[in-house]
Amino acid sequence: MPTEFLGLPLHPLAVHLPVVFVPLLALFTAGYVLVPRIRRNIGWWVVLLSVIAPVVSFAAKLSGQNLAEQKLTELRESPEAARAAADSFNNHSQYGDVLVWLVLALAIGALVYAGLASRRLDAFAKARSIGRASAWLSEGEEPGSGRKAFLAVLGVVLIALALASLFYVFRAGHTGAEMLWG
Numbered sequence: 001m002p003t004e005f006l007g008l009p010l011h012p013l014a015v016h017l018p019v020v021f022v023p024l025l026a027l028f029t030a031g032y033v034l035v036p037r038i039r040r041n042i043g044w045w046v047v048l049l050s051v052i053a054p055v056v057s058f059a060a061k062l063s064g065q066n067l068a069e070q071k072l073t074e075l076r077e078s079p080e081a082a083r084a085a086a087d088s089f090n091n092h093s094q095y096g097d098v099l100v101w102l103v104l105a106l107a108i109g110a111l112v113y114a115g116l117a118s119r120r121l122d123a124f125a126k127a128r129s130i131g132r133a134s135a136w137l138s139e140g141e142e143p144g145s146g147r148k149a150f151l152a153v154l155g156v157v158l159i160a161l162a163l164a165s166l167f168y169v170f171r172a173g174h175t176g177a178e179m180l181w182g
Contacts, residue, residue: 003066003067003070009067010063010066010067011063011064011066012180014056014059014060014063014064015060015063015064015172015173015176017056017059017060018053018056018057018060018099018103018169019169021049021052021053021056021057022053022057022099022103022165022166022169023165023166024049024053025046025049025050025052025053025103025106025107025110025162025165026106026165027162028042028045028046028049029046029049029050029106029110029113029158029162030158030162032046032110032113032117033113033155033158033159034155034159036117039114039117039118043114043118046110046111046114047110047111049107049110050106050107050108050110050111050114051107053106053107054100054103054104054107057096057099057103057104060096061096061097061099061100064092064093064096064176065093068089068093071085071089072085072086072089088175088178088179089179091175092172092175092176092179095168095171095175098168099165099169099172102161102164102165102168103165105161106158106161106162106165109154109157109158109161110158112154113151113154113155113158116150116154
């Protein structure tokens with residue numbers, strides 16, 4: 001992965017994408033789960049953000065690793081400065097690492113939720129004759145069915161993942177800004 005873009009370090013540029021797309025994914029997913037009447041209007045946004053947010057989060061993580069290696073190489077002659085920088089980089093990168101996994105889990109969960117809530121997965125399961133899944137997704141379900149219970153549990157998990165993603169995108173950004181400006 002390149003370390004520079006137009007003569008500037010890539011990481012400070014790349015981190016702006018997850019700072020925008022992760023909160024958007026979290027908010028749109030929460031809206032999709034909590035407000036059924038807007039699902040039709042924002043469903044494709046949830047799908048699109050579920051693809052974009054993990055990709056840009058992973059790209060920011062990779063560009064950050066490259067920048068950290070470059071900076072630590074530059075500080076080789078000063079072991080104390082290198083140790084202090086490594087501690088700061090490790091603290092910052094831990095938040096980024098957790099964020100990547102949270103966003104990936106949120107994106108996958110949002111796609112599954114959107115597919116089940118919109119019934120778009122029904123045709124897929126029936127066409128593939130996926131046995132129990134096909135029967136579980138069938139049209140003639142009872143009000144207290146497993147599908148509704150699964151969607152309720154998945155909805156709670158998605159809200160928790162959305163909140164955790166918001167926290168970690170903030171903490172990763174804050175620790176990065178502290179390294180640069182603090």
